[in-house]
Amino acid sequence: MSALLEVKDLVVTVGPRKILNGLSLSIDAGSVHAIMGPNGSGKSTLGYALAGRPGYEITGGSVLYRGEDLLALPAEERARAGLFLGFQYPVEIPGVNNVYLLKAAINAARKAKGLPEVDAFEFLQLVRAKMKLMQMDEAFLSRGVNEGFSGGEKKRNEILQMLVLEPTLAVLDETDSGLDIDALKVVARGVNTLRSEHRAVLLITHYQRLLDHIVPDHVHVLARGRIVKSGDRSLALELERRGYDWVLEAA
Amino acid sequence: MAASQDSLVDRLRAEFAAVADQLPNTTVRDSRSAAVERLAAAGLPTNRDENWRYANLRALSRSRFAPIATHQPIAAPDLPAALDGFERYVFVDGQFAAGLSATPSGNVGPGIAANSPTDMDTPAAREARFALISDAFAVDGLCVHITAADSAATGASIRRIEVLFVATADATIGSSYPRLSVRLEANTRVHLIERHVSVGAAASMVNSVIDVSLDRDARLDHVRLQQLGARTTLVDTLDARLASNTHYQLHCIAYGAAAARSTLRVALQGDRSRVELTSGCLASGTQTLDTYAVVDHAAPGATTRELFRGIASGRSRIAFNGKMVVRQNARDADSVQMLKGLLAGSEAEIDIRPQLEIYTDAVKAAHGATTGKLDDAMLFYLLSRGIERDIAQSLLKWAFIEDALLGIRPEALRRQLERELSRQFQDIAALDGLLGDVK
Numbered sequence: 070m071s072a073l074l075e076v077k078d079l080v081v082t083v084g085p086r087k088i089l090n091g092l093s094l095s096i097d098a099g100s101v102h103a104i105m106g107p108n109g110s111g112k113s114t115l116g117y118a119l120a121g122r123p124g125y126e127i128t129g130g131s132v133l134y135r136g137e138d139l140l141a142l143p144a145e146e147r148a149r150a151g152l153f154l155g156f157q158y159p160v161e162i163p164g165v166n167n168v169y170l171l172k173a174a175i176n177a178a179r180k181a182k183g184l185p186e187v188d189a190f191e192f193l194q195l196v197r198a199k200m201k202l203m204q205m206d207e208a209f210l211s212r213g214v215n216e217g218f219s220g221g222e223k224k225r226n227e228i229l230q231m232l233v234l235e236p237t238l239a240v241l242d243e244t245d246s247g248l249d250i251d252a253l254k255v256v257a258r259g260v261n262t263l264r265s266e267h268r269a270v271l272l273i274t275h276y277q278r279l280l281d282h283i284v285p286d287h288v289h290v291l292a293r294g295r296i297v298k299s300g301d302r303s304l305a306l307e308l309e310r311r312g313y314d315w316v317l318e319a320a
Numbered sequence: 321m322a323a324s325q326d327s328l329v330d331r332l333r334a335e336f337a338a339v340a341d342q343l344p345n346t347t348v349r350d351s352r353s354a355a356v357e358r359l360a361a362a363g364l365p366t367n368r369d370e371n372w373r374y375a376n377l378r379a380l381s382r383s384r385f386a387p388i389a390t391h392q393p394i395a396a397p398d399l400p401a402a403l404d405g406f407e408r409y410v411f412v413d414g415q416f417a418a419g420l421s422a423t424p425s426g427n428v429g430p431g432i433a434a435n436s437p438t439d440m441d442t443p444a445a446r447e448a449r450f451a452l453i454s455d456a457f458a459v460d461g462l463c464v465h466i467t468a469a470d471s472a473a474t475g476a477s478i479r480r481i482e483v484l485f486v487a488t489a490d491a492t493i494g495s496s497y498p499r500l501s502v503r504l505e506a507n508t509r510v511h512l513i514e515r516h517v518s519v520g521a522a523a524s525m526v527n528s529v530i531d532v533s534l535d536r537d538a539r540l541d542h543v544r545l546q547q548l549g550a551r552t553t554l555v556d557t558l559d560a561r562l563a564s565n566t567h568y569q570l571h572c573i574a575y576g577a578a579a580a581r582s583t584l585r586v587a588l589q590g591d592r593s594r595v596e597l598t599s600g601c602l603a604s605g606t607q608t609l610d611t612y613a614v615v616d617h618a619a620p621g622a623t624t625r626e627l628f629r630g631i632a633s634g635r636s637r638i639a640f641n642g643k644m645v646v647r648q649n650a651r652d653a654d655s656v657q658m659l660k661g662l663l664a665g666s667e668a669e670i671d672i673r674p675q676l677e678i679y680t681d682a683v684k685a686a687h688g689a690t691t692g693k694l695d696d697a698m699l700f701y702l703l704s705r706g707i708e709r710d711i712a713q714s715l716l717k718w719a720f721i722e723d724a725l726l727g728i729r730p731e732a733l734r735r736q737l738e739r740e741l742s743r744q745f746q747d748i749a750a751l752d753g754l755l756g757d758v759k
Binding site: 174 | 722
C-alpha cells in the first residue's frame with residue numbers, strides 16, 4: 070500500500086529565500102509523525118506549503134497525497150480532500166462568527182462529496198459535543214473567529230475545527246506553543262480522539278512536552294530545510310536531553 | 321458641460337411653465353416658481369464642482385422633470401413585508417397611496433399629513449440645488465409633526481412610522497419626488513423607517529427631499545434604506561437641525577440604483593445635541609453611490625459619531641465625503657469619524673474623504689479613513705478550511721459591512737435587510753443558508 074502522504078525532494082521558496090531544500094517525508098495512514106527542529110529550520114513553511122498558502126512557491130520536488138498530486142490543487146480543494154492545517158498563529162476574523170465558519174466549512178466538504186447541506190439541528194449537536202470535549206464555552210460560537218481570544222483559546226479553536234471537519238491528514242503547527250499544562254492536555258485529548266487507522270497526524274513542534282500526551286510513531290529533525298534525522302519516540306527524548314546541536318553536527 | 325446644464329435648466333423652466341397650473345397646492349405656486357428661479361440663478365451642479373465630482377448625473381438629460389401623473393397600479397404583495405408595530409405610509413411615484421398604507425386609525429395617524437408637499441421652502445444650501453427642483457414639482461409628501469399630545473394619543477412612548485417611497489415609472493414619463501418632513505416637538509420620540517424601492521424594472525428618476533427638525537430633548541431613530549431598481553437614478557437631499565439635548569440616530573444603507581447621490585446636512589444647533597450617522601454602501605456592476613455628509617457643530621458640547629463602510633465590486637464607484645465643521649462657539653465638541661472602504665473588484669473605485677474644519681480649540685476630533693482590499697491572511701485561513709473562494713470572500717465582505725448594520729432596529733428589519741444584502745453577494749444560496757442560523 071502506498072503512503073497517505075509522500076513528500077519528495079521538496080524545495081520551497083518564500084520571496085528571495087529558499088526555505089525548504091529537498092525535504093522528503095513519507096506518512097502512512099494510521100500514524101503520528103512529529104517534526105522537530107530549531108527556530109528558522111522551515112517547520113512552519115512545510116505546513117503552509119502543504120496547505121497551499123500563496124507566496125510559498127514550490128520550486129522543486131513533489132507531494133503525493135493519496136497517490137495524487139497535492140500541489141496541483143488550490144488550498145480550498147486540499148482542505149476538502151481531507152488536509153487540515155492547524156495554524157501556529159490562528160487568524161482573527163472579526164465579524165465572521167465561529168458558527169458561520171464551521172458551517173461553511175462542513176458544507177463545503179459535504180458538497181465536494183455530493184452530500185446535501187448539513188441539517189441545522191445535527192450541526193449544532195455535533196458542534197456542541199466537540200466543544201464539550203474541548204472544554205469550550207458555547208458563547209464562543211457567536212463570537213468572531215478568534216476575535217479577542219487568548220492564545221490558548223485560539224489553539225483550542227483550531228482543534229475544535231479539526232474535530233468538526235475530521236480530516237484525513239492533520240498538520241498541526243506548534244499547536245502546543247503558548248498552552249499551559251491543563252490546556253495542553255485538553256488539546257492532546259482532542260487530537261488523540263481523532264487518531265484512527267485511516268488518518269494521520271503531523272505534529273510540528275519545538276518541544277517534546279506535547280509528545281508525552283500525543284505519542285508519535287515517528288520523530289524527524291528538520292534543519293536547514295531538510296530532514297536530517299529520523300527515529301522513533303526516543304529521538305524526541307534524546308533531543309530534549311541533548312538539544313539539537315549534536316544532530317546538526319552529525320548531519 | 322456647463323452649457324448642457326444651462327439647457328437643462330431652460331428645459332426645466334419650460335416644463336414647469338407647462339404643468340404649474342396642474343400642480344396641487346396652488347397657494348404655494350409662488351414659492352414653486354421662486355424655487356425655479358433660484359435654481360436658474362444657482363445652476364445645476366456639474367462634475368467640475370468639488371463636491372459633485374463622483375455623482376453620476378447623466379440620466380438628467382433624458383429625464384422629464386415634471387412629476388408623474390399616473391402610475392402602474394401596484395399591490396401590497398409587491399412591497400416589502402410590513403413591520404410589526406409600525407404605521408405604514410406608501411407613496412408611489414411621489415403620490416400618496418392611501419390604499420397601500422396602514423395606520424392604526426383611519427387614513428393617517430395623529431400628527432401626520434400625507435397628501436400635500438409641506439415646508440415648501442427647504443433650507444437651500446448650495447448643495448441642495450436638487451431640493452429646489454423638488455420644491456418646484458413635488459406633488460405629495462409625508463409631514464410628521466409630533467407633539468407631546470400626539471404621543472399621548474397613540475398611547476406609546478415611541479411613535480413607529482414606516483414610509484415607503486416606490487418608483488415605478490420611466491424617467492422619460494416624469495420624475496418622482498419623495499418628500500418627508502419630520503418635526504419632533506420637545507421630549508417626543510419617533511422611530512422612522514424610510515425606504516426607497518422600485519417595483520418593476522423602469523429606469524426611474526427619483527429626487528427625494530427629507531427635512532428633519534428636532535426640538536429640545538427629542539429623539540429620532542431614522543433608518544434609511546435605498547433599495548431602488550438597478551436602472552434608477554436617485555438624487556437625495558437630507559437636512560436636519562438638532563436643538564438642545566436631542567439625539568438623532570441616522571442609519572443609511574444603500575445598495576440599489578444605477579447612480580445615487582445623497583447630500584446630507586446635519587446641523588447641531590443646540591448644546592449637547594448628538595448625531596450618530598452610520599452609512600453602509602454596497603455597489604457592484606457599474607453602480608455609482610456617492611454621499612456627501614456635512615455635520616455642522618454650531619453649539620457647545622455636541623457629539624458626532626460617524627461610521628462609514630463601503631464595498632465596491634466590479635467596476636462600481638463609491639464615494640463618501642464626510643465633512644465636519646466645528647464653529648468657534650462649539651467648544652467641547654466631540655466627534656469621531658471612522659470611515660472604511662473595501663475594494664472588491666480590480667476596476668472598482670472608492671474615494672473616502674474625512675474633512676475637518678475646526679474654528680475652536682476645545683475639541684476632541686478623531687478621524688480614521690482607510691481603503692483596502694480583502695485581507696490575504698484572513699482569506700487563506702478560510703480557504704484552508706475548505707470554504708470555496710467565492711463564499712470566503714463573501715464572508716469577509718459580510719464581516720466588513722456588518723458594522724454598519726448592527727445597530728439597525730427593529731430586529732425584523734435588520735434580518736430582512738441582511739437577507740437582501742446576502743443576495744447582493746454572488747453566492748446567494750450558500751450565504752443565505754449560513755445566515756439562517758444567526759442569533
